[in-house]
Amino acid sequence: MLLIIVFFLVIHHETGASQLLKIPITRVQSRSSSTHNCTVLQTNVTVCNRISPTFGKVAVVKSSAFESLVNEADTYFYGTIYIGTPNQPFLINFDTGSSDLWVPSSKCSSACNQFNKYTSSASSTYIANGKPFSITYGDQSGASGIFSIDTVTVNGLAVRNQTFAECTSLSGMENDVNDGILGLAYQSLTTGGEKPVFFNMWSQGLIAEPIFSFYLNPDTNATTGGELIFGGVDSTKYSDSITYIPVALEGYWEFQMTKVTVGSSVISTSPYAIADTGTTLITGPTKQVKALNAALGGTYDSSSGMYTVSCSTRTLSSFPNVVFTMGGTDFVLTPLHYLMIYQESSSKYVCYSVFAALDSEDADNNDFWILGDYFLYWYYAIFDINNNRVGFAKSASYNWTPTVDSSLFLGTATTTSAGTTTTATTTKAMITTTARFTTTTTTAKVATRNTTKAVTTPTTTRKIVTTTKRRHHRHGSRHHHWHF
Incomplete structure (x- = not known):
């Protein structure tokens, strides 16, 4: 059975003196021995202490949130986020080429059975939105559902009143590893005009600097696929x-x-x-x-x-x-x-x-x-x-x-x-x-x-398809999806 190893890091933790603490390596089994799907971790990923950690050239005043990534088949990078109160975990593809956050909904049909699903009724911080959401990608797969509002937690940082899509229908994604996608591009690229997660992190004062940074590890045998930092650099x-x-x-x-x-x-x-x-x-x-x-x-x-x-x-x-x-x-x-x-x-x-x-x-x-x-x-x-x-x-x-x-x-x-x-x-x-x-x-x-x-x-992550000549439009990521 395929095993994908996820290695999670935490930022500096104040115990009299700053130190870098690491969560032990955790193995994540695939959902099926015949695919590259895997289940999301059901344990805590990290606990972020927000007291003035510093990374070399960047003095982080409030916090710098780490999100470890898993390098799957040297192609895709994933990390875990949580939505709702109490936390509902999702394995997410962090994508700088799109802006929406979407995950499967508990109201989804059998197409979502292998994924972690968001249940609005189980969250005390859920706020109804109801605006329709629909997206189609270059490989003709797609997702649709409705927008909702809830708390999104990324490594201990709780982004409140975040608008995201809970998808009631998925097509062509039966074997996907990730539960959903968290876009990190600008607001003008969203399908519904909502403010993206990272922009809300900054506006809510959760991070020290309005930057995020990526380290991607090319070594497929390594225990970690890379590192995404919100609010600083490493x-x-x-x-x-x-x-x-x-x-x-x-x-x-x-x-x-x-x-x-x-x-x-x-x-x-x-x-x-x-x-x-x-x-x-x-x-x-x-x-x-x-x-x-x-x-x-x-x-x-x-x-x-x-x-x-x-x-x-x-x-x-x-x-x-x-x-x-x-x-x-x-x-x-x-x-x-x-x-x-x-x-x-x-x-x-x-x-x-x-x-x-x-x-x-x-x-x-x-x-x-x-x-x-x-x-x-x-x-x-x-x-x-x-x-x-x-x-x-x-x-x-x-x-x-x-x-x-x-x-x-x-x-x-x-x-x-x-x-x-x-x-x-x-x-x-x-x-x-x-x-x-x-x-x-x-x-x-x-x-x-x-x-x-x-x-x-x-191969790339899915991008919204339009015409043979790909165009960037105001709403939605519009370039082609290559697919092996």
Whole structure:
């Protein structure tokens, strides 16, 4: 039976002197041995003490709430929240590419049986709203129900009178791991105009600073998938200084980059981008992504919608770096960052580029890139609503390197870490790479939150679908959902 391990942290606790306390590791069993679903923890996650903890460069005056995340199949990140009084627990996908909070309702049909469900009659703090809620995603799955109001608790921080959707109908979500989604984008992206959870945290004085930050762990064998902090940053999770870029259009966390380059080739100048924890890959306009992958030596695979690159006929050092320049800083992705490696058999590997084509437009008709998890694995992200800006700094995981059979690459390879370039002979030795690595017996497979399937298209969290040319609209997250 699949076991997904969740590791929960707490912030500093005052016992005469500040110290960092940790809750012991807890294993969470899947709902079914044939899927990647899992039950939510029924025990307390953390207890947050709100007395002036400090994290390096950021002095947190009131509190900085940690939310541990579980990295499921190196694609999705989850944490636990509670709704109502007494607490009703939900396993939630924290998504910077959407703004609504929704969970299944106890009034839902059999489609919700495997999920934790919200029961309004069991909560003393429930307030009826009744406004209809409906959302449809790019894979044609969807959720509908009504808006309600209740207390939402995130690691000891009680957000009162929070408007959220309790869904009475779900479609296409039977095998999902998470119970619901908590969006962290701007209010203009909500479907009902409600104030998002994080904005209420700040307005109710629950957090010290109007920022939240993400650390995503690329190591799928680690006990924790990452860390989300409300009200501060964790300076142990990044190095170098933070580069801030102003938000260009409130809705998504959208900003303007300076350029995208591959080696010495400029792929795009002054492109727009969004930072999205709900998207696995890095996506961009079709023409630009086609040019980028061509510069990598990639070939389009129509069966997967992705680009393959030849690993076995090339040395690792022959692959160029991909650089996103913004705010005066070069954010470098090495081959060890952007190659996904899958083993079809004992002697055959397939390598994919993490750069996928997706034509998206914002409300001003600007095409934009989506910097998903394969960017956020390597760069710590800070989201600042007070100054309307996004910050990035080199992640503590930037040089993380699992081992891969050296026979994958030809001749010699570059690398003992993702951030350095040293040549070493790799004849039947073990080299290290940061690319995803999995073994199957017949066809290339990748685990997703729904099930393990042959690769068909790049994966991200669901986004609301509109037309072939994706547009950003005022209400709702409007970009495409890739799905394996």
